[in-house]
Amino acid sequence: MRAYLATIANLHVRDVRRYEERGTVVGLGSTGTFYNVRDGDRERSDEQIGIQTETELRDGNRIYEQNPNGDVRLLAGIALRRSITEHDISSGDFARNPSYDTMLGLGRLADGRLVWIIRVAPPGGETYHVGLDARTFLVDEIAYVNGDTIHTVDSSDYRVVHGLLVPYTQVESDGDPSLDITSRITSVVVDPAIAQDTFAPLVSTTVDPPQPVSVPLRSYAGLLFVAVRIHGITANFLLDSGSQGVVISPTLAQRLNLVPQGRLQVSGIARTAANGIVALGALHIGSVRVPVHVASVVDLSTVINQGFPVDGVLGYPLFAEAEVRIDPDLHELTIAKPGAIPVRGSPIAIDTDRELPEMLATLNGVQGRFYVDTGDTAELLVFQHFLDRHPGLVSTVGKAQVLERGIGGWNYATKVIVDQLYFGPFRMFHRFASVVLAKHGAFADQNDAGNIGYATLRNFVMTFDLANRVLYLDRARDFDDGRYRSQDQP
Numbered sequence: 001m002r003a004y005l006a007t008i009a010n011l012h013v014r015d016v017r018r019y020e021e022r023g024t025v026v027g028l029g030s031t032g033t034f035y036n037v038r039d040g041d042r043e044r045s046d047e048q049i050g051i052q053t054e055t056e057l058r059d060g061n062r063i064y065e066q067n068p069n070g071d072v073r074l075l076a077g078i079a080l081r082r083s084i085t086e087h088d089i090s091s092g093d094f095a096r097n098p099s100y101d102t103m104l105g106l107g108r109l110a111d112g113r114l115v116w117i118i119r120v121a122p123p124g125g126e127t128y129h130v131g132l133d134a135r136t137f138l139v140d141e142i143a144y145v146n147g148d149t150i151h152t153v154d155s156s157d158y159r160v161v162h163g164l165l166v167p168y169t170q171v172e173s174d175g176d177p178s179l180d181i182t183s184r185i186t187s188v189v190v191d192p193a194i195a196q197d198t199f200a201p202l203v204s205t206t207v208d209p210p211q212p213v214s215v216p217l218r219s220y221a222g223l224l225f226v227a228v229r230i231h232g233i234t235a236n237f238l239l240d241s242g243s244q245g246v247v248i249s250p251t252l253a254q255r256l257n258l259v260p261q262g263r264l265q266v267s268g269i270a271r272t273a274a275n276g277i278v279a280l281g282a283l284h285i286g287s288v289r290v291p292v293h294v295a296s297v298v299d300l301s302t303v304i305n306q307g308f309p310v311d312g313v314l315g316y317p318l319f320a321e322a323e324v325r326i327d328p329d330l331h332e333l334t335i336a337k338p339g340a341i342p343v344r345g346s347p348i349a350i351d352t353d354r355e356l357p358e359m360l361a362t363l364n365g366v367q368g369r370f371y372v373d374t375g376d377t378a379e380l381l382v383f384q385h386f387l388d389r390h391p392g393l394v395s396t397v398g399k400a401q402v403l404e405r406g407i408g409g410w411n412y413a414t415k416v417i418v419d420q421l422y423f424g425p426f427r428m429f430h431r432f433a434s435v436v437l438a439k440h441g442a443f444a445d446q447n448d449a450g451n452i453g454y455a456t457l458r459n460f461v462m463t464f465d466l467a468n469r470v471l472y473l474d475r476a477r478d479f480d481d482g483r484y485r486s487q488d489q490p
Helices: 002-010 078-090 252-254 316-321 384-389
Strands: 018-027 030-039 042-049 054-057 062-066 072-074 101-108 115-122 128-133 139-146 150-160 164-173 179-189 214-215 216-220 223-230 233-239 264-268 271-273 278-287 289-296 310-315 323-327 332-336 347-349 358-363 366-373 380-383 403-405 411-423 426-438 451-453 460-465 471-473
Touching: 018 042, 062 078, 062 460, 078 115, 078 139, 139 289, 214 223, 223 310, 233 252, 289 316, 347 358, 358 451, 380 384, 380 411, 384 471
Parallel strands: 233 310, 366 451, 380 426
Antiparallel strands: 018 030, 018 179, 030 042, 042 054, 054 062, 062 072, 101 115, 115 128, 128 139, 139 150, 150 164, 164 179, 214 332, 216 223, 223 233, 223 278, 264 271, 278 289, 323 332, 323 460, 347 471, 358 366, 358 411, 380 451, 403 411, 411 426, 460 471
């Protein structure tokens, strides 16, 4: 730490509180630009790559992110904790306050650079690993757990511009070089003139029906489907609160004359390469227009058995832009402006930092964070990483292994029974669960404990108000908490 601080002092680095950076971005089969600006405690970052644009706005301790579909969320969970740690590192505070640091020893980066590896865990932040260059003592790499992989940001070509220390090249990676994103700075201005509206609040995209609109839901193989119209074509979409975006099949993309652009990888039951992304514009459900700027094109043939067409997946953009009620009693989906549906049921706090609804639940007495996933047929999925951290929580000894299917293909799971699952005021018993043995994909997530699937959620009338980070649950007509049922897996 002393060597790092000495290097910073020798370079005459200071806390520059007003500057802007511009540069280029290359990755995911596309190119683009970025713009970063800071004015004291206010910061804004805009990145455009291909047809996608993302913005982050910081106003003091409040951080907002706007995704490529225009959906704005206030960070309050894991993304906020990551931001706290990243500020601790970029500001140099991790070296000035080393009581939260642990020296792990020497290591070598993928490009051969020798680094001192330090575990950094500031109060309120996520745990990161920082690689200090063994020669220059500047930060060569930061790394953190991101779902089923380790996300890294490698920095190089450091320059000092009027006291501001700037890495002119950064490479972000999740471990697959074909999906790396490289950013290169082309200009830095210290004490620039900043437009007055630069830090104006971000405005979220929303649906705007004059009153709530209800449409029928169709059930098949334990999942929910809804009719969607896109450019005059009616398609069958899976209603999936556990999907981060809107997905369409290659066949539907062809019918819509949409040509995929770029590259991406989708994390479903396994990681799978997608065909790319397309500019969609909007889709219609009943009389409601749902703005959807971009959609991913992915093979959906493994979602369900052949013979039932799955043209697309309706995920986070719908749930972020509308208040959504799923009523299993009426087999009905109701869509309204956020906050426009009368409250029904008990409120449960929801975290949307990762563009997924996640809530706290207690499994056999141990609390964890679970996806709320209407696109999963199971009652409950438990991730192996969670059980590894809590040995003996659920016994898998002598249990049968089965193949589970979903986006990305197949994966093995072990069938178990979870005695108790508590969330909000609700107590569920004898949940038929699968312990997912995947090493990669959404179900190998190291940040969460598991998935609460539709076979459990159908016991409730669900109202998703993600704009206000809340889920309302009310017992459905056929509510069954499972306490008296047989403990033999069906």
